[in-house]
Amino acid sequence: MRRKLIVGNWKMQGALAQNQELLNSFFTERGLLSVDLAVLVPAPYLAQAQGQLQGTGWFWGAQDVSDEVRGAFTGEVAASMLLDFGSKFTTVGHSERRQRHGESDQVVARKAQRALDVGITPIVCLGESLSERERGETRSVVRRQLAAIIDLLGASAMAQTVLAYEPVWAIGTGRSATAEQAQEVHAWLRGQMGEHDDEVAGKLRILYGGSVKPSNAVELMALPDVDGALVGGASLVASEFLAIAHAAARVN
Numbered sequence: 001m002r003r004k005l006i007v008g009n010w011k012m013q014g015a016l017a018q019n020q021e022l023l024n025s026f027f028t029e030r031g032l033l034s035v036d037l038a039v040l041v042p043a044p045y046l047a048q049a050q051g052q053l054q055g056t057g058w059f060w061g062a063q064d065v066s067d068e069v070r071g072a073f074t075g076e077v078a079a080s081m082l083l084d085f086g087s088k089f090t091t092v093g094h095s096e097r098r099q100r101h102g103e104s105d106q107v108v109a110r111k112a113q114r115a116l117d118v119g120i121t122p123i124v125c126l127g128e129s130l131s132e133r134e135r136g137e138t139r140s141v142v143r144r145q146l147a148a149i150i151d152l153l154g155a156s157a158m159a160q161t162v163l164a165y166e167p168v169w170a171i172g173t174g175r176s177a178t179a180e181q182a183q184e185v186h187a188w189l190r191g192q193m194g195e196h197d198d199e200v201a202g203k204l205r206i207l208y209g210g211s212v213k214p215s216n217a218v219e220l221m222a223l224p225d226v227d228g229a230l231v232g233g234a235s236l237v238a239s240e241f242l243a244i245a246h247a248a249a250r251v252n
């Protein structure tokens with residue numbers, strides 16, 4: 001049985017005082033022992049997240065990592081630096097980075113490799129745009145994105161990764177994928193992984209992301225191939241994020 005994982009993605013939001021309050025309300029919550037919980041904060045707040053969350057059972061991490069180890073790469077943050085602040089996870093290949101920063105499938109795969117090299121679990125984001133879905137290209141797009149990762153990491157290393165299916169048209173739009181749409185892509189992604197390694201496919205956690213909120217979390221978290229959620233907007237509101245976490249805890 002795959003343990004559910006609920007991850008908050010703060011994106012470029014937060015401030016010291018506000019973070020303190022939000023983090024406090026997270027780890028003081030009870031009844032969530034059956035799920036894994038994490039928050040991905042802007043890099044400058046990693047020390048704050050570590051200070052408040054260490055020893056609470058909650059995990060924290062980053063939203064991106066350099067595809068280089070270290071050196072003259074102004075503005076980049078190395079995986080080893082994320083680890084210095086206790087990061088357990090980092091997303092790679094979020095659509096906001098693929099689109100705004102032109103990250104290719106190969107760059108995203110290298111970022112996942114850098115994270116793995118230091119023992120940080122990469123959460124690899126995949127997903128199609130609205131026009132790709134309308135053209136019936138969802139499977140070919142996510143297959144290409146997944147293949148780049150498996151090619152570089154190798155099938156067995158995929159056991160140390162997490163996937164996040166995030167249809168681009170559902171991110172920040174309030175319009176989540178339907179349960180049928182999510183389950184269909186998740187099952188298909190697991191099937192793709194299974195063509196390389198059946199055992200890894202059975203263990204691989206595939207999160208859904210894109211307008212997850214308390215009102216749709218119960219249905220989404222109950223789907224057989226949805227192993228948790230990557231939550232943007234709702235992760236900034238304690239009551240909403242915790243309600244999503246409880247929805248996952250109930251089906252676990």
Ligand code: PGA
Pocket residue numbers: 009166170171172173174209210211212230231232233234
């Ligand atoms: P959203 O963002 O929950 O605000 O749609 C999800 C994400 O981008 O990870």
